[in-house]
Amino acid sequence: MSHPKKERTLVVIKPDGVQRTLIGEIIGRFEKIGLKLVGIKMVVLTEDFIEKHYTLNPEWRRITGEKRVKAAREKGEKLPTEDPFEITAVILEKLKKYMTSGPVLAMVWQGAHSVELVRKITGGTEPRSSDVGTIRGDYVIDSYKMADDDGRAVRNLIHASGTVDEAEKEIKHWFKENELINYRLIAEQILYDVNLDGLLE
Numbered sequence: 001m002s003h004p005k006k007e008r009t010l011v012v013i014k015p016d017g018v019q020r021t022l023i024g025e026i027i028g029r030f031e032k033i034g035l036k037l038v039g040i041k042m043v044v045l046t047e048d049f050i051e052k053h054y055t056l057n058p059e060w061r062r063i064t065g066e067k068r069v070k071a072a073r074e075k076g077e078k079l080p081t082e083d084p085f086e087i088t089a090v091i092l093e094k095l096k097k098y099m100t101s102g103p104v105l106a107m108v109w110q111g112a113h114s115v116e117l118v119r120k121i122t123g124g125t126e127p128r129s130s131d132v133g134t135i136r137g138d139y140v141i142d143s144y145k146m147a148d149d150d151g152r153a154v155r156n157l158i159h160a161s162g163t164v165d166e167a168e169k170e171i172k173h174w175f176k177e178n179e180l181i182n183y184r185l186i187a188e189q190i191l192y193d194v195n196l197d198g199l200l201e
């Protein structure tokens with residue numbers, strides 16, 4: 001088993017994040033927690049690439065549909081259907097428009113528990129209910145209801161892999177092996193070194 005410091009996750013700053021000039025702010029959050037950037041590129045996506053990205057996880061359609069049903073029940077909202085697969089079929093079409101509307105910034109961040117920590121800093125899917133202190137909670141206004149009423153995807157600035165398995169598949173989908181760089185970051189010593197030798201002169 002490889003050391004936990006090798007865990008990697010995919011983060012994509014979505015078109016709204018780029019347009020809101022939040023690239024520096026978002027990168028800063030991940031740098032500050034101690035993660036290491038091992039790959040980065042700006043790209044314009046195709047609809048086909050987006051569909052593949054979201055359906056890499058065969059459970060994504062069900063989970064995302066169920067999440068919407070749960071949020072609607074909590075708010076007493078009435079949805080046209082409660083079938084998670086019908087709901088996600090519509091979401092996917094909206095996502096294709098959203099995610100191809102402008103350039104996105106794709107990144108791979110590495111470090112212990114990177115998948116879990118990046119999701120924690122990112123916050124829940126719906127900015128209206130994501131926690132204060134998270135990127136989605138602090139930097140954007142949007143809700144399932146407003147997005148539904150306006151017939152568009154929820155704008156929530158970034159994508160972050162949901163599980164280690166999802167991260168591995170997504171990184172392969174987005175990056176070639178030679179686009180990811182193995183290097184030593186001096187700051188890692190203070191995070192992972194067992195003895196902290198060599199600090200005192």
Ligand code: ATP
Pocket residue numbers: 063064067068091094095124125144147148152153154155156158159160161162
């Ligand atoms: P991401 O995968 O983008 O990091 P997430 O894992 O929090 O976000 P998912 O359930 O995977 O959320 O949904 C993917 C994206 O689809 C969301 O980030 C959002 O942009 C959009 N989306 C999700 N649910 C809805 C919805 N009910 N209505 C409109 N757009 C939605």
Ligand code: MG
Pocket residue numbers: 160162
């Ligand atoms: Mg997701």
